[in-house]
Amino acid sequence: MTIKVELQTPILARNEETAEEIRYLCQENNIYLVNIMSSPGAGKTTLLEKALGYLSKELRTAVIEGDIATTRDADRISAHGVEAVQLNTHGACHLDARMVYQALQKLEWSQLDLILIENIGNLVCPAEFNLGEDLRVVLLSTTEGNDKIVKYPVMFRDAQMLVLNKVDLLPYTDFSKAEMEQDLAGLNPGMEIFYVSARLEQGVEEWADRLIKLVKRSAAEHENLGQS
Amino acid sequence: MTIKVELQTPILARNEETAEEIRYLCQENNIYLVNIMSSPGAGKTTLLEKALGYLSKELRTAVIEGDIATTRDADRISAHGVEAVQLNTHGACHLDARMVYQALQKLEWSQLDLILIENIGNLVCPAEFNLGEDLRVVLLSTTEGNDKIVKYPVMFRDAQMLVLNKVDLLPYTDFSKAEMEQDLAGLNPGMEIFYVSARLEQGVEEWADRLIKLVKRSAAEHENLGQS
Numbered sequence: 001m002t003i004k005v006e007l008q009t010p011i012l013a014r015n016e017e018t019a020e021e022i023r024y025l026c027q028e029n030n031i032y033l034v035n036i037m038s039s040p041g042a043g044k045t046t047l048l049e050k051a052l053g054y055l056s057k058e059l060r061t062a063v064i065e066g067d068i069a070t071t072r073d074a075d076r077i078s079a080h081g082v083e084a085v086q087l088n089t090h091g092a093c094h095l096d097a098r099m100v101y102q103a104l105q106k107l108e109w110s111q112l113d114l115i116l117i118e119n120i121g122n123l124v125c126p127a128e129f130n131l132g133e134d135l136r137v138v139l140l141s142t143t144e145g146n147d148k149i150v151k152y153p154v155m156f157r158d159a160q161m162l163v164l165n166k167v168d169l170l171p172y173t174d175f176s177k178a179e180m181e182q183d184l185a186g187l188n189p190g191m192e193i194f195y196v197s198a199r200l201e202q203g204v205e206e207w208a209d210r211l212i213k214l215v216k217r218s219a220a221e222h223e224n225l226g227q228s
Numbered sequence: 229m230t231i232k233v234e235l236q237t238p239i240l241a242r243n244e245e246t247a248e249e250i251r252y253l254c255q256e257n258n259i260y261l262v263n264i265m266s267s268p269g270a271g272k273t274t275l276l277e278k279a280l281g282y283l284s285k286e287l288r289t290a291v292i293e294g295d296i297a298t299t300r301d302a303d304r305i306s307a308h309g310v311e312a313v314q315l316n317t318h319g320a321c322h323l324d325a326r327m328v329y330q331a332l333q334k335l336e337w338s339q340l341d342l343i344l345i346e347n348i349g350n351l352v353c354p355a356e357f358n359l360g361e362d363l364r365v366v367l368l369s370t371t372e373g374n375d376k377i378v379k380y381p382v383m384f385r386d387a388q389m390l391v392l393n394k395v396d397l398l399p400y401t402d403f404s405k406a407e408m409e410q411d412l413a414g415l416n417p418g419m420e421i422f423y424v425s426a427r428l429e430q431g432v433e434e435w436a437d438r439l440i441k442l443v444k445r446s447a448a449e450h451e452n453l454g455q456s
Contacts, residue, residue: 039349041267091382121376124353125321143394144269148349152296
Protein backbone atom coordinates (compact mmCIF):
# COMPACT_ATOMS: atom_id res chain seq x y z
CA MET A 1 0.00 0.00 0.00
CA THR A 2 2.92 2.37 0.65
CA ILE A 3 3.86 2.13 -3.02
CA LYS A 4 0.67 3.89 -3.99
CA VAL A 5 1.20 6.84 -1.67
CA GLU A 6 4.83 7.37 -2.64
CA LEU A 7 4.06 7.51 -6.33
CA GLN A 8 0.78 9.36 -6.42
CA THR A 9 1.90 12.37 -4.42
CA PRO A 10 4.07 13.92 -7.14
CA ILE A 11 1.60 12.97 -9.88
CA LEU A 12 -1.30 14.59 -8.05
CA ALA A 13 0.73 17.71 -7.17
CA ARG A 14 1.68 18.18 -10.82
CA ASN A 15 -1.93 17.55 -11.81
CA GLU A 16 -3.15 20.30 -9.44
CA GLU A 17 -0.86 22.84 -11.14
CA THR A 18 -2.23 22.02 -14.58
CA ALA A 19 -5.80 22.02 -13.22
CA GLU A 20 -5.20 25.55 -11.97
CA GLU A 21 -4.03 26.59 -15.45
CA ILE A 22 -7.22 25.12 -16.93
CA ARG A 23 -9.35 26.92 -14.37
CA TYR A 24 -7.64 30.23 -15.19
CA LEU A 25 -7.98 29.67 -18.95
CA CYS A 26 -11.70 28.88 -18.65
CA GLN A 27 -12.40 31.84 -16.39
CA GLU A 28 -10.57 34.19 -18.74
CA ASN A 29 -12.67 32.95 -21.63
CA ASN A 30 -15.92 32.67 -19.71
CA ILE A 31 -16.19 28.94 -20.31
CA TYR A 32 -17.98 26.64 -17.86
CA LEU A 33 -16.30 23.23 -17.54
CA VAL A 34 -18.18 20.11 -16.45
CA ASN A 35 -16.53 16.78 -15.58
CA ILE A 36 -18.92 13.84 -16.03
CA MET A 37 -17.94 10.53 -14.46
CA SER A 38 -19.49 7.08 -14.04
CA SER A 39 -18.98 3.33 -14.37
CA PRO A 40 -18.56 1.96 -17.87
CA GLY A 41 -21.95 1.74 -19.54
CA ALA A 42 -23.88 3.92 -17.09
CA GLY A 43 -25.01 6.01 -20.05
CA LYS A 44 -22.79 9.12 -20.16
CA THR A 45 -22.67 9.38 -23.93
CA THR A 46 -26.39 8.70 -24.35
CA LEU A 47 -27.20 11.37 -21.73
CA LEU A 48 -24.99 13.87 -23.56
CA GLU A 49 -26.50 12.98 -26.94
CA LYS A 50 -29.98 13.62 -25.60
CA ALA A 51 -29.06 16.73 -23.58
CA LEU A 52 -27.16 18.47 -26.38
CA GLY A 53 -30.39 19.32 -28.19
CA TYR A 54 -31.53 21.39 -25.19
CA LEU A 55 -28.09 22.76 -24.31
CA SER A 56 -27.26 23.89 -27.84
CA LYS A 57 -30.35 26.09 -28.04
CA GLU A 58 -28.95 28.31 -25.29
CA LEU A 59 -25.22 27.67 -25.11
CA ARG A 60 -22.31 27.18 -27.47
CA THR A 61 -21.19 23.73 -26.35
CA ALA A 62 -18.30 21.36 -27.06
CA VAL A 63 -17.49 17.92 -25.70
CA ILE A 64 -14.19 16.28 -24.72
CA GLU A 65 -14.49 12.50 -24.87
CA GLY A 66 -12.16 10.35 -22.78
CA ASP A 67 -11.76 6.70 -23.72
CA ILE A 68 -9.12 4.02 -23.47
CA ALA A 69 -9.62 3.22 -27.14
CA THR A 70 -11.86 4.01 -30.16
CA THR A 71 -13.44 7.27 -31.35
CA ARG A 72 -16.96 5.84 -31.03
CA ASP A 73 -18.17 8.32 -28.43
CA ALA A 74 -16.80 11.40 -30.19
CA ASP A 75 -18.37 10.15 -33.42
CA ARG A 76 -21.74 9.82 -31.66
CA ILE A 77 -21.46 13.39 -30.35
CA SER A 78 -20.26 14.87 -33.67
CA ALA A 79 -23.27 13.31 -35.37
CA HIS A 80 -25.36 15.85 -33.44
CA GLY A 81 -23.43 18.74 -34.99
CA VAL A 82 -21.45 19.43 -31.81
CA GLU A 83 -17.68 19.70 -31.81
CA ALA A 84 -16.12 16.72 -30.03
CA VAL A 85 -12.47 16.08 -29.20
CA GLN A 86 -11.61 12.43 -28.60
CA LEU A 87 -8.85 11.68 -26.10
CA ASN A 88 -7.59 8.09 -26.21
CA THR A 89 -5.59 7.24 -23.12
CA HIS A 90 -4.28 3.88 -24.43
CA GLY A 91 -4.63 2.19 -21.07
CA ALA A 92 -4.73 5.04 -18.56
CA CYS A 93 -7.77 4.63 -16.33
CA HIS A 94 -8.72 8.31 -15.93
CA LEU A 95 -8.28 11.67 -17.56
CA ASP A 96 -5.74 13.96 -15.94
CA ALA A 97 -5.48 17.72 -16.24
CA ARG A 98 -2.65 17.53 -18.77
CA MET A 99 -4.77 15.47 -21.18
CA VAL A 100 -7.67 17.90 -20.83
CA TYR A 101 -5.31 20.84 -21.36
CA GLN A 102 -4.16 19.23 -24.62
CA ALA A 103 -7.75 18.71 -25.74
CA LEU A 104 -8.61 22.34 -24.92
CA GLN A 105 -5.93 23.48 -27.39
CA LYS A 106 -8.05 21.96 -30.17
CA LEU A 107 -11.09 24.12 -29.40
CA GLU A 108 -11.95 27.71 -30.33
CA TRP A 109 -12.38 29.25 -26.87
CA SER A 110 -14.01 32.49 -27.97
CA GLN A 111 -16.79 30.44 -29.58
CA LEU A 112 -17.75 28.47 -26.46
CA ASP A 113 -19.82 28.84 -23.29
CA LEU A 114 -19.75 25.25 -22.06
CA ILE A 115 -17.37 22.31 -22.35
CA LEU A 116 -18.54 18.89 -21.17
CA ILE A 117 -15.83 16.36 -20.38
CA GLU A 118 -16.88 12.74 -20.54
CA ASN A 119 -14.33 10.98 -18.36
CA ILE A 120 -13.16 7.34 -18.65
CA GLY A 121 -15.81 4.88 -17.44
CA ASN A 122 -14.45 4.17 -13.95
CA LEU A 123 -15.76 4.93 -10.45
CA VAL A 124 -12.34 4.94 -8.81
CA CYS A 125 -9.40 6.72 -10.43
CA PRO A 126 -11.12 9.72 -12.11
CA ALA A 127 -12.35 10.87 -8.70
CA GLU A 128 -8.79 11.63 -7.62
CA PHE A 129 -7.91 13.91 -10.52
CA ASN A 130 -8.92 17.56 -10.48
CA LEU A 131 -9.46 18.72 -14.08
CA GLY A 132 -10.00 22.38 -13.18
CA GLU A 133 -13.74 21.84 -13.65
CA ASP A 134 -16.55 24.08 -12.34
CA LEU A 135 -18.86 21.14 -11.73
CA ARG A 136 -18.46 17.43 -11.10
CA VAL A 137 -21.35 15.24 -12.15
CA VAL A 138 -21.51 11.55 -11.33
CA LEU A 139 -23.86 9.32 -13.25
CA LEU A 140 -25.16 6.18 -11.61
CA SER A 141 -27.47 3.72 -13.33
CA THR A 142 -30.18 1.79 -11.53
CA THR A 143 -28.89 -1.53 -12.91
CA GLU A 144 -25.60 -1.06 -11.03
CA GLY A 145 -27.29 -1.19 -7.63
CA ASN A 146 -27.56 1.45 -4.91
CA ASP A 147 -24.64 -0.01 -2.93
CA LYS A 148 -22.20 1.75 -5.29
CA ILE A 149 -22.47 4.92 -3.21
CA VAL A 150 -20.96 3.42 -0.07
CA LYS A 151 -18.57 1.23 -2.05
CA TYR A 152 -17.05 4.11 -4.04
CA PRO A 153 -17.27 6.91 -1.48
CA VAL A 154 -14.70 9.33 -2.93
CA MET A 155 -16.53 9.56 -6.24
CA PHE A 156 -19.93 10.20 -4.64
CA ARG A 157 -18.58 12.52 -1.95
CA ASP A 158 -16.67 14.89 -4.23
CA ALA A 159 -19.27 15.43 -6.95
CA GLN A 160 -21.86 18.21 -6.66
CA MET A 161 -24.51 16.51 -8.75
CA LEU A 162 -25.81 12.97 -9.17
CA VAL A 163 -27.75 11.84 -12.20
CA LEU A 164 -29.51 8.53 -11.64
CA ASN A 165 -29.93 7.05 -15.11
CA LYS A 166 -32.01 4.11 -16.40
CA VAL A 167 -34.91 4.85 -14.08
CA ASP A 168 -37.10 3.06 -16.64
CA LEU A 169 -35.40 -0.19 -15.52
CA LEU A 170 -36.18 0.33 -11.81
CA PRO A 171 -39.03 -2.22 -11.84
CA TYR A 172 -36.63 -4.95 -13.09
CA THR A 173 -33.85 -4.33 -10.52
CA ASP A 174 -33.41 -4.41 -6.74
CA PHE A 175 -32.27 -0.77 -6.73
CA SER A 176 -33.57 1.16 -3.71
CA LYS A 177 -33.97 4.91 -4.28
CA ALA A 178 -34.68 5.34 -0.57
CA GLU A 179 -31.39 3.70 0.43
CA MET A 180 -29.54 5.71 -2.19
CA GLU A 181 -30.94 8.99 -0.91
CA GLN A 182 -30.22 8.00 2.68
CA ASP A 183 -26.60 7.05 1.89
CA LEU A 184 -26.07 10.29 -0.05
CA ALA A 185 -27.57 12.34 2.80
CA GLY A 186 -24.86 10.89 5.05
CA LEU A 187 -21.97 11.14 2.59
CA ASN A 188 -22.70 14.29 0.62
CA PRO A 189 -25.74 16.10 1.99
CA GLY A 190 -25.70 19.05 -0.45
CA MET A 191 -25.69 16.90 -3.59
CA GLU A 192 -28.29 17.70 -6.24
CA ILE A 193 -30.04 14.62 -7.63
CA PHE A 194 -31.69 14.19 -11.04
CA TYR A 195 -33.68 11.13 -12.11
CA VAL A 196 -33.48 10.37 -15.81
CA SER A 197 -33.82 7.75 -18.49
CA ALA A 198 -31.41 9.01 -21.12
CA ARG A 199 -32.47 6.29 -23.57
CA LEU A 200 -36.16 7.25 -23.30
CA GLU A 201 -35.26 10.96 -22.89
CA GLN A 202 -37.10 11.26 -19.57
CA GLY A 203 -35.84 13.94 -17.19
CA VAL A 204 -33.08 15.01 -19.57
CA GLU A 205 -34.58 18.44 -20.26
CA GLU A 206 -34.70 19.21 -16.50
CA TRP A 207 -31.05 18.29 -16.16
CA ALA A 208 -30.06 20.36 -19.21
CA ASP A 209 -32.07 23.33 -17.87
CA ARG A 210 -30.21 23.15 -14.59
CA LEU A 211 -26.85 23.12 -16.42
CA ILE A 212 -27.92 26.12 -18.51
CA LYS A 213 -28.82 28.03 -15.34
CA LEU A 214 -25.49 27.18 -13.70
CA VAL A 215 -23.54 28.29 -16.77
CA LYS A 216 -25.44 31.58 -17.03
CA ARG A 217 -25.11 32.29 -13.32
CA SER A 218 -21.37 31.66 -13.49
CA ALA A 219 -21.01 33.96 -16.52
CA ALA A 220 -22.98 36.71 -14.74
CA GLU A 221 -20.77 36.37 -11.66
CA HIS A 222 -17.62 36.73 -13.77
CA GLU A 223 -19.07 39.82 -15.42
CA ASN A 224 -19.87 41.38 -12.04
CA LEU A 225 -16.39 40.58 -10.80
CA GLY A 226 -14.93 42.17 -13.92
CA GLN A 227 -16.95 45.38 -13.34
CA SER A 228 -16.23 45.72 -9.63
CA MET B 229 1.66 9.91 -20.81
CA THR B 230 5.31 9.09 -20.09
CA ILE B 231 4.63 9.44 -16.37
CA LYS B 232 2.48 6.33 -16.41
CA VAL B 233 5.07 4.15 -18.10
CA GLU B 234 7.93 5.24 -15.82
CA LEU B 235 6.02 4.42 -12.68
CA GLN B 236 4.19 1.27 -13.63
CA THR B 237 7.20 -0.69 -14.85
CA PRO B 238 8.71 -1.37 -11.40
CA ILE B 239 5.26 -1.92 -9.86
CA LEU B 240 4.29 -4.44 -12.50
CA ALA B 241 7.65 -6.24 -12.31
CA ARG B 242 7.31 -6.59 -8.54
CA ASN B 243 3.72 -7.72 -9.03
CA GLU B 244 4.82 -10.48 -11.43
CA GLU B 245 7.18 -11.89 -8.80
CA THR B 246 4.44 -12.08 -6.18
CA ALA B 247 2.02 -13.53 -8.73
CA GLU B 248 4.54 -16.31 -9.38
CA GLU B 249 4.68 -17.04 -5.62
CA ILE B 250 0.88 -17.27 -5.55
CA ARG B 251 0.88 -19.59 -8.55
CA TYR B 252 3.44 -21.85 -6.86
CA LEU B 253 1.55 -21.84 -3.56
CA CYS B 254 -1.74 -22.76 -5.26
CA GLN B 255 -0.15 -25.52 -7.34
CA GLU B 256 1.54 -27.02 -4.28
CA ASN B 257 -1.80 -27.07 -2.48
CA ASN B 258 -3.87 -28.11 -5.48
CA ILE B 259 -6.00 -24.96 -5.34
CA TYR B 260 -7.58 -23.48 -8.46
CA LEU B 261 -7.60 -19.68 -8.46
CA VAL B 262 -10.13 -17.63 -10.43
CA ASN B 263 -9.94 -13.84 -10.94
CA ILE B 264 -13.39 -12.33 -11.64
CA MET B 265 -13.50 -8.81 -13.04
CA SER B 266 -16.16 -6.39 -14.28
CA SER B 267 -17.52 -2.85 -14.13
CA PRO B 268 -19.05 -1.75 -10.84
CA GLY B 269 -22.52 -3.22 -10.55
CA ALA B 270 -22.25 -5.79 -13.32
CA GLY B 271 -23.31 -8.43 -10.80
CA LYS B 272 -20.15 -10.22 -9.63
CA THR B 273 -21.31 -10.75 -6.05
CA THR B 274 -24.80 -11.83 -7.08
CA LEU B 275 -23.34 -14.32 -9.57
CA LEU B 276 -21.08 -15.75 -6.85
CA GLU B 277 -23.93 -15.92 -4.33
CA LYS B 278 -26.03 -17.92 -6.78
CA ALA B 279 -23.14 -20.10 -8.05
CA LEU B 280 -21.82 -21.06 -4.60
CA GLY B 281 -24.74 -23.41 -4.04
CA TYR B 282 -23.66 -25.49 -7.04
CA LEU B 283 -19.92 -25.11 -6.49
CA SER B 284 -20.03 -26.05 -2.80
CA LYS B 285 -21.65 -29.40 -3.57
CA GLU B 286 -18.50 -30.51 -5.40
CA LEU B 287 -15.66 -28.26 -4.27
CA ARG B 288 -14.37 -26.74 -1.05
CA THR B 289 -14.58 -23.09 -2.01
CA ALA B 290 -13.52 -19.75 -0.50
CA VAL B 291 -13.90 -16.20 -1.78
CA ILE B 292 -11.57 -13.18 -1.64
CA GLU B 293 -13.57 -9.96 -1.94
CA GLY B 294 -11.86 -6.81 -3.20
CA ASP B 295 -13.50 -3.46 -2.52
CA ILE B 296 -12.43 0.11 -2.02
CA ALA B 297 -14.54 0.29 1.14
CA THR B 298 -17.11 -1.70 3.19
CA THR B 299 -17.38 -5.43 4.01
CA ARG B 300 -20.78 -5.68 2.31
CA ASP B 301 -19.73 -8.18 -0.32
CA ALA B 302 -17.87 -10.49 2.08
CA ASP B 303 -20.90 -10.37 4.38
CA ARG B 304 -23.15 -11.40 1.50
CA ILE B 305 -20.86 -14.36 0.69
CA SER B 306 -20.42 -15.43 4.35
CA ALA B 307 -24.20 -15.53 4.70
CA HIS B 308 -24.08 -18.55 2.36
CA GLY B 309 -21.77 -20.40 4.76
CA VAL B 310 -18.69 -19.85 2.59
CA GLU B 311 -15.49 -18.42 3.98
CA ALA B 312 -14.88 -14.91 2.63
CA VAL B 313 -11.87 -12.64 3.14
CA GLN B 314 -12.58 -8.95 2.56
CA LEU B 315 -9.75 -6.82 1.18
CA ASN B 316 -10.36 -3.08 1.44
CA THR B 317 -7.98 -1.14 -0.78
CA HIS B 318 -8.88 2.31 0.62
CA GLY B 319 -8.71 3.97 -2.76
CA ALA B 320 -6.62 1.61 -4.89
CA CYS B 321 -8.47 0.81 -8.09
CA HIS B 322 -7.46 -2.84 -8.49
CA LEU B 323 -6.19 -5.81 -6.53
CA ASP B 324 -2.50 -6.56 -6.89
CA ALA B 325 -0.73 -9.84 -6.20
CA ARG B 326 0.58 -8.63 -2.84
CA MET B 327 -2.95 -7.96 -1.55
CA VAL B 328 -4.11 -11.39 -2.73
CA TYR B 329 -1.07 -13.00 -1.12
CA GLN B 330 -2.02 -11.34 2.18
CA ALA B 331 -5.60 -12.58 1.87
CA LEU B 332 -4.38 -16.12 1.11
CA GLN B 333 -2.59 -16.17 4.48
CA LYS B 334 -6.01 -16.00 6.15
CA LEU B 335 -7.24 -19.21 4.51
CA GLU B 336 -6.69 -22.87 5.38
CA TRP B 337 -5.12 -24.13 2.15
CA SER B 338 -5.40 -27.84 2.88
CA GLN B 339 -9.18 -27.40 3.17
CA LEU B 340 -9.70 -25.79 -0.24
CA ASP B 341 -10.07 -26.75 -3.90
CA LEU B 342 -11.18 -23.41 -5.35
CA ILE B 343 -10.63 -19.76 -4.46
CA LEU B 344 -12.69 -17.13 -6.27
CA ILE B 345 -11.30 -13.59 -6.26
CA GLU B 346 -13.84 -10.85 -6.81
CA ASN B 347 -11.74 -7.95 -8.06
CA ILE B 348 -12.52 -4.22 -7.67
CA GLY B 349 -15.34 -3.09 -9.99
CA ASN B 350 -13.28 -1.54 -12.79
CA LEU B 351 -12.75 -2.48 -16.45
CA VAL B 352 -9.34 -0.83 -16.72
CA CYS B 353 -6.74 -1.26 -13.99
CA PRO B 354 -7.41 -4.84 -12.79
CA ALA B 355 -6.67 -6.10 -16.32
CA GLU B 356 -3.02 -5.10 -15.94
CA PHE B 357 -2.33 -7.00 -12.72
CA ASN B 358 -1.52 -10.70 -12.83
CA LEU B 359 -2.76 -12.30 -9.58
CA GLY B 360 -1.26 -15.73 -10.27
CA GLU B 361 -4.73 -16.94 -11.27
CA ASP B 362 -5.54 -20.07 -13.28
CA LEU B 363 -8.53 -18.43 -14.96
CA ARG B 364 -9.62 -14.89 -15.73
CA VAL B 365 -13.34 -14.32 -16.00
CA VAL B 366 -14.82 -11.02 -17.14
CA LEU B 367 -18.44 -10.28 -16.41
CA LEU B 368 -20.31 -7.89 -18.68
CA SER B 369 -23.91 -6.89 -18.13
CA THR B 370 -26.34 -6.22 -20.95
CA THR B 371 -27.26 -2.82 -19.51
CA GLU B 372 -23.68 -1.60 -20.01
CA GLY B 373 -23.89 -1.93 -23.79
CA ASN B 374 -21.95 -4.16 -26.17
CA ASP B 375 -19.50 -1.37 -27.08
CA LYS B 376 -17.56 -2.07 -23.87
CA ILE B 377 -15.61 -4.83 -25.62
CA VAL B 378 -13.91 -2.52 -28.10
CA LYS B 379 -13.65 0.31 -25.58
CA TYR B 380 -11.84 -1.77 -22.92
CA PRO B 381 -9.85 -4.13 -25.15
CA VAL B 382 -7.19 -5.25 -22.65
CA MET B 383 -9.80 -6.59 -20.22
CA PHE B 384 -11.70 -8.53 -22.88
CA ARG B 385 -8.58 -9.75 -24.70
CA ASP B 386 -6.79 -11.21 -21.66
CA ALA B 387 -9.68 -13.10 -20.04
CA GLN B 388 -10.44 -16.69 -21.03
CA MET B 389 -14.13 -16.56 -20.19
CA LEU B 390 -16.92 -14.01 -20.58
CA VAL B 391 -20.12 -14.16 -18.57
CA LEU B 392 -22.83 -11.93 -20.03
CA ASN B 393 -25.10 -11.12 -17.09
CA LYS B 394 -28.57 -9.54 -16.90
CA VAL B 395 -29.78 -11.30 -20.06
CA ASP B 396 -33.29 -10.90 -18.62
CA LEU B 397 -32.94 -7.14 -19.33
CA LEU B 398 -32.00 -7.63 -23.01
CA PRO B 399 -35.49 -6.62 -24.23
CA TYR B 400 -35.17 -3.25 -22.44
CA THR B 401 -31.72 -2.34 -23.77
CA ASP B 402 -30.01 -1.72 -27.12
CA PHE B 403 -27.45 -4.44 -26.41
CA SER B 404 -26.54 -6.48 -29.50
CA LYS B 405 -25.41 -10.03 -28.79
CA ALA B 406 -24.46 -10.40 -32.45
CA GLU B 407 -22.14 -7.38 -32.32
CA MET B 408 -20.68 -8.59 -29.03
CA GLU B 409 -19.90 -12.02 -30.46
CA GLN B 410 -18.44 -10.49 -33.60
CA ASP B 411 -16.19 -8.10 -31.64
CA LEU B 412 -15.03 -10.93 -29.38
CA ALA B 413 -14.31 -13.16 -32.37
CA GLY B 414 -11.91 -10.48 -33.59
CA LEU B 415 -10.33 -9.62 -30.24
CA ASN B 416 -10.25 -12.94 -28.40
CA PRO B 417 -11.42 -15.77 -30.63
CA GLY B 418 -10.97 -18.59 -28.08
CA MET B 419 -13.04 -16.97 -25.37
CA GLU B 420 -15.79 -19.07 -23.78
CA ILE B 421 -19.10 -17.23 -23.40
CA PHE B 422 -21.88 -17.90 -20.88
CA TYR B 423 -25.26 -16.16 -20.88
CA VAL B 424 -26.78 -15.73 -17.43
CA SER B 425 -29.20 -13.78 -15.31
CA ALA B 426 -27.61 -14.05 -11.87
CA ARG B 427 -30.57 -12.32 -10.23
CA LEU B 428 -33.07 -14.79 -11.74
CA GLU B 429 -30.55 -17.66 -11.46
CA GLN B 430 -30.70 -18.45 -15.17
CA GLY B 431 -27.61 -20.07 -16.69
CA VAL B 432 -25.75 -20.01 -13.38
CA GLU B 433 -25.67 -23.79 -12.97
CA GLU B 434 -24.10 -24.19 -16.44
CA TRP B 435 -21.38 -21.71 -15.51
CA ALA B 436 -20.75 -23.39 -12.15
CA ASP B 437 -20.60 -26.81 -13.85
CA ARG B 438 -17.96 -25.53 -16.24
CA LEU B 439 -15.88 -24.18 -13.33
CA ILE B 440 -16.18 -27.51 -11.51
CA LYS B 441 -14.92 -29.32 -14.63
CA LEU B 442 -11.97 -26.93 -14.99
CA VAL B 443 -10.99 -27.34 -11.34
CA LYS B 444 -11.19 -31.14 -11.51
CA ARG B 445 -9.25 -31.27 -14.76
CA SER B 446 -6.53 -29.08 -13.31
CA ALA B 447 -6.33 -31.24 -10.16
CA ALA B 448 -6.05 -34.41 -12.28
CA GLU B 449 -3.27 -32.85 -14.36
CA HIS B 450 -1.30 -31.96 -11.22
CA GLU B 451 -1.72 -35.50 -9.95
CA ASN B 452 -0.42 -36.94 -13.22
CA LEU B 453 2.53 -34.57 -13.16
CA GLY B 454 3.30 -35.62 -9.59
CA GLN B 455 3.29 -39.31 -10.57
CA SER B 456 5.40 -38.98 -13.70
